[in-house]
Amino acid sequence: MKFLRSIKSVFTRSKTTVVNTYRNQTHRFRKSPVQTKLNYEVNERSLGLVDMNDRLDATHKPKFQGSINRQIRTQHSRLLDICRDLSLNSPYGARYCQMSVDNIIGTGLYPRTQMTLPNGKLDKRTNLIIDKMFYRWAENKSRFSLNGQFDFYQFCQMVERQRETDGEVFVIIHKEDSDVKLEMVTADRCDITHEMRIDENTVIKNGITYDERTMKPLSYWFKKIDLFSESDTGTLEEYDADEVIHYFDAKQCDQRRGFSDFIPVIQTVAQLDSYVQISLIQARVTASSMGFITQADKSNGLDDEDDEDQPDVMAEFSPGTINMLNPGQDIKSIQSNTQANEFASWMDKIETTIAMGLGCFKQALTGDISGVNYSSSRFGDLMQQNRYQALQRHLINTVLIRVYREFLQNLVDEELIELNVIRAMHETDWIKPQARSVDPEKDIKAKVLEIDNGLVSRREVIESLGRDPDKVELKIKEDNFKKAPETSAINTPVMET
Structure with a gap:
């Protein structure tokens, strides 16, 4: 039988083994388990910024591939968590948000309608009625907001702060109880992964329904949240585009979703936090004195087993004392190689980099005005004011004008006033907060x-001072009317009866 099997094997065609050439070629390029573990630990320690497939990679030069919408979609959820952490836990992020809100919103942004009569004069009666109705609605939290938690001024602050942190915010306009009520929705509730084609002209992209020909938003899809568990219920609610305000600062013409102002400084702030922590550890090591005692060789030919008194070993030194070492002993101290002297200069450079990324004046960001002269402070303040004025205009044109138009339209629908809404919007000015001056006297003289x-x-x-001209004029007239006469009544003689 064995002989027959051997003969059969001679005439049997041997199978060719398939060689995995791809595996052999790429085997030397694959990461070892140790290298994979090291990359994971580095990624974990650096706020998740180190990733071989991440455009925010800290070990390789970042490459911007594809459209900006693709970049926002792939990094959206992760960047939201990082930027929110920076706005709350980083002193630079918290300071930037507060400084921007203080300069953009300030004491408040308010509309001032200036309707005119056919003869060209101001219709003071209509303007006064609109003004009173607006303040009664805007300053009443239960009438202004859907949840009754904010008024018009707080609404402006939260909308701007949310845009800086998340990059965008959504405002849903509700009409309930004969009032316009507003609801703010964060960026994570508009599911950026919700995408599908409805028909040949309509498509849902990044959680927003678009007309594919005009690229105009038709509706918005928001996640429904279970309040008890604070989690997504898995269902989406659709709101018509006429009911939603999408506020974000577009960096490119085809951008559909926003991204945070902290994107350019994520790596820098993460590296700064690590450097500060290491410097603190070095400072603590330097503050602690460590040392050991060395002793010369005492062997002098005597018997090692000679029974003699051994000297006391000194293991601790107290400050302010004078101690005597035994013969042949010496003290060696350990000095930490710290870079404390370079800390201030390095911090100054990194703070300049952070200020550049956030687009603000470094001294205003840090609050440190040491070494600042009049010329540099005025130059930096003028640069900041231009940016804040641009953001004010963007906020007014995108959000506040839309809210005010809905308010006026609701007055007309409820038959509370007879008004041409389109004409009223054209004749409405917005009172902006006064920009603080470095030298008020010179600026007033210039005006x-x-x-x-x-x-x-x-x-x-x-109006540039953040005040209402009509109210200022009225107060000036009241002050002039209340002025006392030049002749005092004290020296007036009393007439006898």
């Missing part, structure tokens, strides 16, 4: 010269 030379009106100057 007076502009008025005297007919370059600006007195009304425009008062």
Whole structure:
């Protein structure tokens, strides 16, 4: 039998073994388990910024591939968590948010309708009625907000703060109890992964329904949240585009979703936190004195077993004492190689980098005005004011004008006033907060010269100070009316009867 099997094997065609050439070629490029573990630990210690497939990679030069919408979609959830952590736990992030809100919103942004009569004069009666109705609605939290938690001023602050942190915010307009009520929705509730094609002209992309020809939003899809468990219920609610305000600062013309202002400084702040922590550890080591006692060789040919008294070993030194070492002993101290002297200069450079990424003045970001002179502070303040004015205008045009138009339209629908809403919107000005000046006296003199030379009106100057010209004029008249006469009644003789 064995002989027959051997003969059969001679005439049997041997099978060719398939060689995995891809495996052999790429085997030397694969990561070892040790290298994979090391990369995971480095990624975990650096706020998740180190990833071989991440555009925010700290070990390789980042490459921007594809459209900006693809980049936002792939990193959206992770960047939200990191940027929210920076705004709450990082002193630079918290300071930036507070400083921006203080300069953009300040004491408040308020509309001022200036309706005119056919003869060209101001319709003071209509303007006063609109003004009173608006403040009664805007300052009443239960009438203004759906949850009754914020008024118009707080709404402006939260909308701007949410845009800086998350990159975008959604405002849903509700009409309940004969009032317009607003609801704010965070960016994570608009599911960026919700995408599907409805028909040949309509598509859902990044949680928003678009007309594919015009790229105009038609509706928005928001996650429904279970309040008890604080989790997603798995269902989506659709709101018409006319009911939603999407507020974000677009960096490119085809951008559909927003991203945080902290994106350019994520790596820098993470590296700064690590450097500060290491420097603190070095400072603690330096503050602790460590040392050991060395002793020369005492062998002098005597018997090692000679029974003699051994000297006392000194193991601890107390401050302010003078101790004597035994013969042949010496003290060696351990000094920490710290870079404490370079800490201030390095911090100054890294803070400059952070200020550049956030687009603000470094001294304003840190609150440190040491070494700042008048020229540099004024130059930095002017640069900041231009940016804040641009953000103010963007907030007003995108959010506040829409809210005010809905308010006026609701007054007309409820037959509370007869008004042409489109005309009223064209004749409405917005009172902005006054920009603080480094040298108020010089700025006031410059404004007076502009008025005297007919370059600006007195009304425009008062509005630039964040005040209502009509109210200022009324208060000036009241002050003039209440002035005491020049002749005092104290020295007036009393007439005898």
